[in-house]
Amino acid sequence: MPARPSENRASFSAKLPLSRHQVDRDYLAREREDLFPALLGDESTRILPVSKGRALFRTDTSLQLLPPSAIPPQAELVYLGLSLADDADEPVGTPILAALLTDEQASEVATDEQWGNLRMFATGLSDRDAGLATEALAIANWHASHRFSPRTGRPLRSVKGGWVRVDTDDGHEIFPRTDPAIIVGVTDADDRLLLGSNALWEKNRYSLLAGFVEPGESLEQAVEREIFEESGVRVTDAEYLGSQPWPFPASLMVGFRARVDDVDPGTLEPDGAEIIDLRWFTREELAAEAGDTVILPGRSSIARAIIEDWYGSEIAD
Structure with missing residues (x-):
């Protein structure tokens, strides 16, 4: 293990x-x-x-x-x-x-x-x-x-x-602008990790849930809102892990982990627009399926780092 x-x-x-x-x-x-x-x-x-x-x-x-x-x-x-x-x-x-x-x-x-x-x-x-x-x-x-100027068009x-x-x-x-986006390793009471499949991906590609921070919103608020909007799950105890620039084209990915709210966990259900499937994974399940029935994020991404941080080591794929 x-x-x-x-x-x-x-x-x-x-x-x-x-x-x-x-x-x-x-x-x-x-x-x-x-x-x-x-x-x-x-x-x-x-x-x-x-x-x-x-x-x-x-x-x-x-x-x-x-x-x-x-x-x-x-x-x-x-x-x-x-x-x-x-x-x-x-x-x-x-x-x-x-x-x-x-x-x-x-x-x-x-x-x-x-x-x-x-x-x-x-x-x-x-x-x-x-x-x-x-x-x-x-x-x-x-x-x-x-x-061109956004004010005058010149x-x-x-x-x-x-x-x-x-x-x-x-x-x-x-001046240059960077768009902050949160990305979250969500775990439940059994320490399973929540991964979702985006509508634009192959059906067996899974990653962490993520989204852009809205104006007037803290990073922690964005974590709670985005996870609920995409999965129906309510989370608490957002913990900052680290950040990585993602120049594709202009993002800063801010990594968190959070856990399902024990009092009000919500109901697991993909939003059906951006996220079309959601799965809870144990470490054994993810190790068994990675590279076969489940495609994980690339190793250059913070998503991969957060997943492997939860797993405890690199995952072969």
């Missing part, structure tokens, strides 16, 4: 692939008006190209960072910060930019096979590369969806190292 879940939250956070980082974001440098000319004029600067939600990979376990001369001159840039990894090819302190490339620019830089999906390769990346890819893709998604210009977009007519600044 697997060991019971550790109470060490630091240990849990270490299991989250996209929460790793070895980059100093060096935010004060974003104020420099000569930041990009200075960095592009230094061939020791390294640039991570991103395009269409993908990053440039050298191998399955490492990103491909390029010198400034390898990047199309009209590419939109974002300053990611300074490398802190002493085991990387680049020395500690190396400045790193992201280049947000159009389709045409991406084809000039690399073949299609060299572009990789972070969800697929996150677990094999180093701490630095996982952090770089997550940061770069998240900010690239924000730029793609904020080309075009916005990227400033301050790519971390602000400004309306050049009235000076109004738009």
Whole structure:
């Protein structure tokens, strides 16, 4: 029987692939008006190209960072910060930019096979590369969806190292936004775990219940509301576990566990719209079915980490 879940939250956070980082974001440098000319004029600067939600990979376990001369001159840039990894090819302190490339620019830089999906390769990346890819893709998604002012419809210009977009007519600044979402490992009195199947998935794919935090709502309130809305189950004692950025396109997944309310447990019933099936699993049942009749979330997700935290070890699939 697997060991019971550790109470060490630091240990849990270490299991989250996209929460790793070895980059100093060096935010004060974003104020420099000569930041990009200075960095592009230094061939020791390294640039991570991103395009269409993908990053440039050298191998399955490492990103491909390029010198400034390898990047199309009209590419939109974002300053990611300074490398802190002493085991990387680049020395500690190396400045790193992201280049947000159009389709045409991406084809000039690399073949299609060299572009990789972070969800697929996150677990094999180093701490630095996982952090770089997550940061770069998240900010690239924000730029793609904020080309125009939500107030006036006028075009916005990227400033301050790519971390602000400004309306050049009235000076109004738009800053990056992240959408918080809760994701919850719900257990009952018998310590069984509740998993649900989403209407958009294969019928045998199961994961934890999750949902976005609404305006004016605390994280704990969102836990109680979302679980009830999707499953009919009422929960209590929401306990924070850890969080992981999820740049697909702009979420922060905030992990909790909670238990069914002993006084008012509700009635287990999927909402029928988003969730079409719900199941309680013992550890033995999940281990027996994982990878066979039940498909679990990928190892890059916080859902997988919470499930295995409850289980007590990794689950083979």
